[in-house]
Amino acid sequence: MQFPNYQYSEAFAQKMDQEDPMRKFRNEFLFPRVNGKEAIYFCGNSLGLQPKSVKSYLEKELENWGNLAVDGHFHGEDAWYHIRKKSKPALSELFGAHEHEVVAMNNLSVNLHLLMVSFYRPTKSRNKIIIEAGAFPSDQYMLESQVKFHGLNPAEVIVELKPREGEHTLRTEDILAEIKKQGNTLALVNMAGLQYYTGQLFDMKAISQAAHSVGALAGFDLAHAAGNIPLKLHDWEVDFATWCSYKYLNSGPGNVSGIYVHEKYAESPDLPRFAGWWGHDEGQRFLMEKGFIPMHGADGWQLANSNVLAMAAHQASLDIFQEAGIENLRKKSFLLTGYLEFLIKKISGESGVLEIITPENQLERGCQLSLHIHRGGKAVFDEWYKHGVVGDWRNPNVIRLAPTPLYNSFEDVFRFAQILEQSIEKFA
Template sequence: MSEMNFEFSEDFALRMDREDPLSHFRSQFFFPKVYGQEAIYFCGNSLGLQPKSVSKYIDKELSNWANLAVDGHFHGEDAWYHIRKKSKPALAEILGTHEHEVVAMNNLTVNLHLLMVSFYRPTAKRFKIIIEKGAFPSDQYMLETQVKYHGLNPDDVIVELNPRPGEHTLRTADILAEIRKQGEQLALVNMAGLQYYTGQVFDMKAISAAAHEVGALAGFDLAHAAGNVPLALHDWDVDFATWCSYKYMNSGPGNVSGIYIHERFAQRPDLLRFAGWWGHDEGQRFLMEKGFIPMYGADGWQLANSNVLALAAHQASLDIFQEAGIQRLRQKSERLTGYLEFLIKEISGSTGILEIITPENPSERGCQLSLLIHRGGKAVFDEWYQQGVVGDWRNPNVIRLAPTPLYNSYMDVFRFAKILEQSLKKFA
């Protein structure tokens, strides 16, 4: 749907919701309240809403624990010993991978550190890492300490990509040029898949190809991409990735992460890693013997046994994703975010109060729009919250809004637009 089709009217928003084939999924989520009224919740980029089915999924495992105790590992529906396998079909669909290339485990930054053990092996000649300027702090701290662990100076190793003067986002051509410039010194490109601050989606296929051309590896933090934009990690030839499940995958605060390892590394027992019991060949695991034999694929990077209750909450959301379909969600996302963009531009006009810094091209963004606030600062954000808008403030002066297609509606966007219209009069 092109921008010319949008209308700033309640009738239009209601009609779009009536015609939306995914609108019924909204009723499957709990919405918070702000000052007694149901919130306009545009904060799925920080924490997704709770599916109403979560308690049923967790109660089932609590029942298994109560009735089977230790026997629950090998008996009953979804025996815990193999429970990690249940999430693989949905994860493979969302990430665009084979099932043996993904596994749910740990938390995101823990996984980043574990992946660096295997995929960042600096030498005197090849040691540099490329990352985008202003990456999420966890990624910055992880890289800084990993580099120091190898006895190197982060200032000499980490190459940060900056947008051109006067621009807010990176050009793909500039990313590829820097990869080629670093050439034989480059060990790793380790960027976000979707930049948390600007909302820009990077061309992971082109970046991976360029990295491989100079003999480097490419890995991505997909915290803001997984469950938000369609991914094809295997076909894009990405080497490795990790993500979290509590943002767009709606699996609960701090819930389980996951990793992707390209199948070229699936059967590489020589590849260094920090090993644990649950990554050992499960056919021999209970022999309790020395000598680590990694499982095939991503499973060989596991450390400890699965967190069953966490995976239950995760599965509740993944089952909804499989029913909705990531491609159908993407179609709605482009329209829903496009409608929000249209209304913001329609209302803000030439006021100069705010500026959308997220790319206009739908293929270069997910459902998030980042608004640079030129006047009013955090007071603008606070004003919106007083009116029931739950967004996300990021210093120094950006408000992130994420109309999530799984549970947000066109009326949510219209209601926000009316609030925006009134607030701009106050801060003009």
């Protein structure tokens, strides 16, 4: 897309906001305050802001609970028995999947374990797993425990991909080369879709194709990709994926996760899985009989009935996403993060205080920029927070900033730049 001639001026930022077709959605959210002033909130990669509509969505379900009690499962608007179905249209759009390939359920780490039961089936000769080095700790713990569960040694089975010497991110060619190298010993590629620390967006289509070419499967943790970038999981032939909804999907702290399972597994009722009654054939569920018959598609991986209040908060945000459109948000994201990148480079210059380690190529990142702090350490982060910037500190020396297109403005970015300029003078 064509980028404007960015300028470090308040007038330019205000003009960009006035011309922004997504600007109305900012008013759909509540902003925290720091030291009595509205925060410059660049932390949607950890916890998204609360939609103002959440309160009414929750109140509706509380009224249903109060007025209907147990009858709310089958009576009234949006009966709880089928509540998972309401989120499917939005999820299918966000993840580029058929509705029967996605379902909201559980939490991310729980879902990773459940999916590994089905899709990590190691043999004596084919048991390797490829993951990026420095993956989110929960993913590392999950993989380690899954490998041990199969009686294997994580040090021998898990292959961690590291960037080349002197580089911060992985090259796609190196990922594909490692997949080819592992060949018929490779059982699974299980990486992040978008790396939480560096902000690098991986080529999930190319990785999936490469995994399949050697007889392996490909699954992704989409915690930092969901609601951040457009996804085409079905077309990319990703085998499985999971995500959380409390980051860019703005559904509330610790709220419901979701899974994607490619439809080619929908007709595989014998595929090993840990079963629960909500994944059982819906038409026979209340017969209360033995013999698990999985529902068609991703629904067959459910364990228990949905958390109605959590799903209501989730739906409040999903309805906003459907109105905004993920492709429209991506266009704004290019411009907004591009403006942040421009101002950081312009202001920090040769100061040596910080370095952007997120890929410069817009197609290889989402809205997040990760800044390697070379001087000042956490004191830089604390200085920014004192002036109202809510970002995210990650040991040992990275600050993550995520100008989120659904609710952040160009003026937010400009205001941050002014704070950055002051801090550069202090720490340079």
